[in-house]
Amino acid sequence: MTTDDTASLRRDLAARMADIGSLTDPAWRAAVEAVPRDVFLGTDVYRPAGPLWEPVRRHGVGEKEWLGLAHADTTWVTQVDGTDAADASDPVAGRPTSSSTLPSLVVRMLEVAGVKEGDKVLEVGTGTGYSTAILCHRLGAANVTSIEYDPGLGRSAAEHLSTVGFSPTLVTGDGLQGYYEGGDYDAVVATCAVRHIPPSWLWQVRDGGTITGALGGWMTGSGLIRLSLGGDGAASGRFTGDEVSFMLARPHERPPRPMLIRRVGDVRACRVDPGLFQDWTGRFVAQLAAPSAEFVTKGDDVVLVDVATGSQAWTEPEGAGKGWTVHQSGPLRLWDRVEEALATWQAAGSPAQTAFGMTVTDEVQTVWLEAPDGPGWQLPT
Ligand SMILES: C[S@@+](CC[C@H](N)C(=O)[O-])C[C@H]1O[C@@H](n2cnc3c(N)ncnc32)[C@H](O)[C@@H]1O
Known part of the structure; x- marks a missing residue:
C-alpha cells in the first residue's frame, strides 16, 4: 500500500470522527479526507510501554500496519523530553514534548473555535504540521500562520506541509508571544496548553475574534475554552466541558523540583x-x-x-x-x-466544568463559577 492508497483510511477516519460527534462540518470532513496523516508522522513515533515510551518504526511494523496506525484516531507522541522518536534507540523515560494530536480533537477544537472560510488563523504548536494542513485545506495557506517552539520540529513540519502542497507562514519561536506581523487574526488556536492567556494573543486578535485552547496547570487539571474578544479589550467565554488535555506550552512547564520527601507538618x-x-x-x-x-x-x-x-x-x-x-x-x-x-x-451542587467561565483583561484573568460576578479565582500571570 502506498500513500496514494490511503484514501479509504482517511475516509474511515473521518467517518469515525463523525460517529463520535467531533466532526459535524462537511468542510472539515473534506479536509480530513484529503490530508494523509502518515506524511506528518514521518517514520517513527513512540507508544507507551509501562512507564516508558517505546519507539515504533515504520520499517519495523511494515507499510500496511503503519498506514493503519497513522490513520487511527489516536494521539501519536513524536518527541519525549526533547528526543525525537527517530533518535531513540531504546525505550525512554520522560514526558512527551511533542505529538500529533488525536485527529478528532484537532477538528473538535476548530469547530469549537468556529473557524470558517476567509478566516485568518494563528495556530500555536505546529508539531508535525497535521493540524496546520487541516487548516490550510479549508482556509488556504495564505490565511494560516503557525508557530513551533522547537526548531527541528518546525523544519520537519515545513517539509511535511510542502510534501502535501501547502506553504503557510511557519514561524519558529515562542507562540506565547504570538506573531504580530500576521495579525489581526480572526482566531488563535493553541494545541499546547497554557496556565494563563498570553496578553499578546489578546492584542493580536481582532475585535470579535476568538482564542481557543486548553487552560492547564501543574496539577494536570485542564479545561477547553473559547474566548471572544469584546470591544472593551476583554475576552470572555465558558469552558466547553470536553475532557481533553494538552502538553503545556514549554515556557509554562513546571520547573524541576528536588526529590520529594514528605514533611510532617x-x-x-x-x-x-x-x-x-x-x-x-x-x-x-x-x-x-x-x-x-x-x-x-x-x-x-x-x-x-x-x-x-x-x-x-x-x-x-x-x-x-x-x-x-x-x-x-x-x-x-x-x-x-x-x-x-x-x-x-x-x-453550588458540584456542577460540571461547563458551569465555569473565564474573563481576561490586560490586568487580570479570572475563572468564575456560574457568572462573572460569582465565586472566582485569579490565574497567575
Ligand atoms: C500537541 S503538540 C502539537 C500537535 C500539532 N498541532 C499536530 O497536529 O501535530 C504541541 C506542540 O506545541 C509545541 N509548543 C510548546 N510550547 C510552545 C510555544 N511556547 N510556542 C510554540 N509551540 C510550542 C510543542 O513543541 C509541540 O510540538
Missing part, C-alpha cells in the same frame, strides 16, 4: 474527600485554588508541593471507612486553599 482531619482529585472538574477546581502547586500521585493519597515556596500538603487515610488526615507545612496552607475552593464548588 500541622495535622488535621480533611473536610473534603481527596478522592475529588480523581474527578475532572474537581481537580480543575483544586488547581485554580493553588496554581503554583504540583500534584504528585502517590496511590490514593494526594500530595501537593508548591513550586514557589516548597510548601507541602499530603493526605493519608485514617483507617478503613474513617476519613482522611492532611499534613501541611511551609508558608502556604495548600490544603486549606484547595478545600475552600472545593467546598465552594460543592455548595
